[in-house]
Amino acid sequence: MKDIVLHQPLLLTRWGFSFFSLILALWLVGCGSSSPRFASSDKEKKKTEKTRKGSIRFSSKIVEEETREDDRKVDVKKVGERFSSAKPSSASAKTVEPTTPKNIVHESEKPADHASTNADNFEQQKMMDAILAWMGTPYEYGGESKSGIDCSGFTKEIFKESAAMQLPRTTEDQVKLGSPVDADNLKFGDLIFFNTTGQNPSHVGIYIGDDMFAHASVSFGVTLSSMYSSYYKKRYTEARRVIN
Numbered sequence: 001m002k003d004i005v006l007h008q009p010l011l012l013t014r015w016g017f018s019f020f021s022l023i024l025a026l027w028l029v030g031c032g033s034s035s036p037r038f039a040s041s042d043k044e045k046k047k048t049e050k051t052r053k054g055s056i057r058f059s060s061k062i063v064e065e066e067t068r069e070d071d072r073k074v075d076v077k078k079v080g081e082r083f084s085s086a087k088p089s090s091a092s093a094k095t096v097e098p099t100t101p102k103n104i105v106h107e108s109e110k111p112a113d114h115a116s117t118n119a120d121n122f123e124q125q126k127m128m129d130a131i132l133a134w135m136g137t138p139y140e141y142g143g144e145s146k147s148g149i150d151c152s153g154f155t156k157e158i159f160k161e162s163a164a165m166q167l168p169r170t171t172e173d174q175v176k177l178g179s180p181v182d183a184d185n186l187k188f189g190d191l192i193f194f195n196t197t198g199q200n201p202s203h204v205g206i207y208i209g210d211d212m213f214a215h216a217s218v219s220f221g222v223t224l225s226s227m228y229s230s231y232y233k234k235r236y237t238e239a240r241r242v243i244n
Helices: 002-030 041-054 060-069 076-083 124-134 151-163
Strands: 191-194 203-209 212-217 221-226 236-241
Touching (some): 076 124, 076 221, 124 151, 124 203, 124 221, 151 203, 151 212
Antiparallel strands (some): 203 212, 212 221
């Protein structure tokens, strides 16, 4: 009986030490580099930004439909060759009063250090050269560079580079610009809009003549397409003229 009493403190001490060791081990595991509390804030930020910017808001079904129904392929090389001998446009580019006054700003209205090209010197060839320089750029929702760009980002860049005009960033805002144009009266440089997602407008491109337009396609990146392909013909909604 005496021996049992003497050993009880020792057993309790060993049990307590084991329990403390277990708790300590669990705490250390929870504080490892994989723990959210110790995760790199920069990595999380980059991951969030990539998800926000790079994610495509279109379902795989829509991509499949575009790929399957784009049945009138445009030969980009031949179009480029044709425009290489084009004459400058006689039309001058002027700022057209938009529905929302701040939607479009003529570069000449900005400080001198921001001005680049006078929009009055607009030429079809210059815009076409800018379009061809972007050919093949992959599609990226929210993208604004040659590593990836979306449809409204593309139209914005082309007008800035070739006509010194600052368009708003989104398709929803670009459709408010200029004046409406009938489909049978389109001319080079008109913005054309489509309903590709059920939300109108959801896609924008630049008309270049002969029923063709330049745009950043979800499936093919920056490319030239026919307005009479099965896919675009039934999804076309309207056009706006921002260059008179």
